[in-house]
Amino acid sequence: MSKPSIPQGTRDFSAETVQKRNYILNTIRTVFELYGFQPLETPAMEKLETLMGKYGEEGDKLIFKILNNGLAEPQNADKAKAGFDKLLQGKNTADLTERALKYDLTIPFARYVAMNHGQLTFPFKRYQIQPVWRADKPQRGRYREFTQCDADVVGSNALVNEVELAFIYHTVFTKLGLKDYTLKINSRKLLAALAELCGGTDKMMDITMAIDKLDKIGLEKVKAELEQRGLTAAQIERIETYLAISGNNDARLTALEKLFEGNDIAAKGIEELRTVAGRTKNINLQIDLTLARGLNYYTGVIFEVKGPEQVKMGSIGGGGRYDDLTGLFGVPDIPGVGISFGVDRIYDVIEELGLFPAELQLGSKALFFNLGEAESQLAFEQMQLLRDAGVACEMFHEQAKMDKQFKYADKKNIPYVIIIGEREAGEKKAMLKELKTGKQEAVAFDELAAYLQLRNTKTTK
RNA sequence: GUAGUCGUAGCUCAGUUGGUUAGAGCAUCAGAUUGUGAUUCUGAGGGUCGGGGGUUCGAGCCCCCUCGAUUACCCCA
Numbered sequence: 001m002s003k004p005s006i007p008q009g010t011r012d013f014s015a016e017t018v019q020k021r022n023y024i025l026n027t028i029r030t031v032f033e034l035y036g037f038q039p040l041e042t043p044a045m046e047k048l049e050t051l052m053g054k055y056g057e058e059g060d061k062l063i064f065k066i067l068n069n070g071l072a073e074p075q076n077a078d079k080a081k082a083g084f085d086k087l088l089q090g091k092n093t094a095d096l097t098e099r100a101l102k103y104d105l106t107i108p109f110a111r112y113v114a115m116n117h118g119q120l121t122f123p124f125k126r127y128q129i130q131p132v133w134r135a136d137k138p139q140r141g142r143y144r145e146f147t148q149c150d151a152d153v154v155g156s157n158a159l160v161n162e163v164e165l166a167f168i169y170h171t172v173f174t175k176l177g178l179k180d181y182t183l184k185i186n187s188r189k190l191l192a193a194l195a196e197l198c199g200g201t202d203k204m205m206d207i208t209m210a211i212d213k214l215d216k217i218g219l220e221k222v223k224a225e226l227e228q229r230g231l232t233a234a235q236i237e238r239i240e241t242y243l244a245i246s247g248n249n250d251a252r253l254t255a256l257e258k259l260f261e262g263n264d265i266a267a268k269g270i271e272e273l274r275t276v277a278g279r280t281k282n283i284n285l286q287i288d289l290t291l292a293r294g295l296n297y298y299t300g301v302i303f304e305v306k307g308p309e310q311v312k313m314g315s316i317g318g319g320g321r322y323d324d325l326t327g328l329f330g331v332p333d334i335p336g337v338g339i340s341f342g343v344d345r346i347y348d349v350i351e352e353l354g355l356f357p358a359e360l361q362l363g364s365k366a367l368f369f370n371l372g373e374a375e376s377q378l379a380f381e382q383m384q385l386l387r388d389a390g391v392a393c394e395m396f397h398e399q400a401k402m403d404k405q406f407k408y409a410d411k412k413n414i415p416y417v418i419i420i421g422e423r424e425a426g427e428k429k430a431m432l433k434e435l436k437t438g439k440q441e442a443v444a445f446d447e448l449a450a451y452l453q454l455r456n457t458k459t460t461k
Numbered sequence: 462g463u464a465g466u467c468g469u470a471g472c473u474c475a476g477u478u479g480g481u482u483a484g485a486g487c488a489u490c491a492g493a494u495u496g497u498g499a500u501u502c503u504g505a506g507g508g509u510c511g512g513g514g515g516u517u518c519g520a521g522c523c524c525c526c527u528c529g530a531u532u533a534c535c536c537c538a
Contacts, residue, residue, distance in 0.1 A: 005528080008528085008529065056536095058535075058537090059536085062537085134536095134537080136536075137463095138530085139531075139532075140531080140532080142536095142538075147538095314538080315538060316538070317538075318537095318538070341538085342537095342538030344538070371496080401495075402495080402496065402497055403495090405498090407498065410498070417497090417498095419497080423496080433498095438497090440497080
């Protein structure tokens with residue numbers, strides 16, 4: 001048997017990692033709830049048909065499909081073989097797979113809303129924190145299993161939702177100490193208007209995909225790509241004018257108005273941006289006209305969050321407005337807007353910048369030394385009293401040299417050791433030593449809990 | 462999915478044009494001391510060199526396949 005291992009792009013999380021992740025997750029959850037969002041959880045797997053076709057052609061390829069059970073049964077074998085032939089021709093087939101791991105949280109949410117719209121109170125605000133799976137090739141900041149944190153509100157066209165979501169981003173990242181993030185905003189309506197002016201709406205995907213790369217490959221290469229995608233010189237020039245728009249948010253909006261004069265879609269997009277930007281003046285929100293976002297269901301304002309420049313992590317969150325997501329599931333006219341946090345990338349960024357609070361890593365507060373049969377029984381009694389008082393503690397599992405017990409406490413990051421030997425037992429006192437300072441003092445048994453609780457103030461927020 | 466780099470002890474790494482029984486430091490464990498983490502001393506364990514196949518008298522080293530890590534592209538959180 002080969003050495004045990006885990007699938008590509010997946011990870012085990014040690015105690016320390018879990019604690020750090022929980023710190024991030026709890027921060028996000030708290031803010032979501034502060035803004036009136038309520039939790040929802042959906043299954044790890046969905047029916048394949050629920051997911052297929054929702055993320056574009058590339059997205060379909062990245063969905064993890066689950067092989068049907070019972071393919072080897074005689075009554076299924078012929079179907080399975082036929083299905084396999086179809087699969088080799090690039091067609092998906094329910095004969096082989098009809099379930100898949102969820103690819104994001106938004107589509108399952110839309111499926112849920114479509115299934116339950118009769119019972120829900122609109123506007124419906126939900127948040128969701130769950131793992132999702134993508135058959136992507138792993139890279140820095142890219143995993144095959146990762147956690148998303150989404151907040152969406154459906155059943156409302158009001159732009160105040162966009163404003164609130166922008167504030168959620170700001171609040172979460174501020175609480176996490178990640179001050180240097182950038183929140184970018186754009187409107188799909190502007191991109192649609194641009195496409196209208198440059199060869200028709202069917203060119204929208206070509207145009208957005210090309211200009212999305214501007215900061216990465218530069219203007220000349222973007223122009224080359226546009227040319228390759230079949231745009232004329234005049235159209236490319238127009239796009240260049242659009243891309244050249246710069247300055248602060250107000251200046252950009254003014255320039256846009258001039259460029260798109262008389263275009264109704266653009267006028268709406270500009271109005272959206274003006275409203276959202278106008279109501280978020282005290283947080284750092286930048287209108288970025290090259291922002292496009294890959295997912296094709298967005299129709300209005302779109303968001304994207306980038307980590308601090310120095311960590312080179314790319315997007316750590318994103319979202320936007322969609323007019324008709326549930327329409328995909330036969331329930332039209334429920335518009336919505338949502339955002340997502342990429343927890344795993346946020347973790348990597350915070351870790352790299354050393355921004356995790358130091359006091360996160362506490363396990364036990366104190367270690368009771370085991371100095372022998374009689375001593376350890378007395379120590380056990382004292383330990384249970386501490387536990388009753390809410391102080392996390394443990395005792396060394398067997399009698400051993402003090403040297404060894406000290407090292408154990410050190411390695412497990414336990415800040416205090418409690419020594420109860422013959423001497424202490426007689427005086428009804430425990431020797432309490434703080435490892436970091438090396439200081440120790442004798443504390444009466446009935447004062448132990450209070451003594452340690454006093455030094456327990458920074459574990460909660 | 463395409464292409465490049467890499468994979469030797471728990472960790473960080475040596476390992477000569479292919480040549481005997483694959484090494485070091487740190488860590489671990491045991492012993493000396495024995496009611497305060499140190500230091501020191503003595504000793505020990507630990508590797509099918511990521512896995513499989515091939516070339517060769519002989520492979521950690523060369524070739525092929527595969528798994529994993531990493532980087533770029535594609536796409537994306």
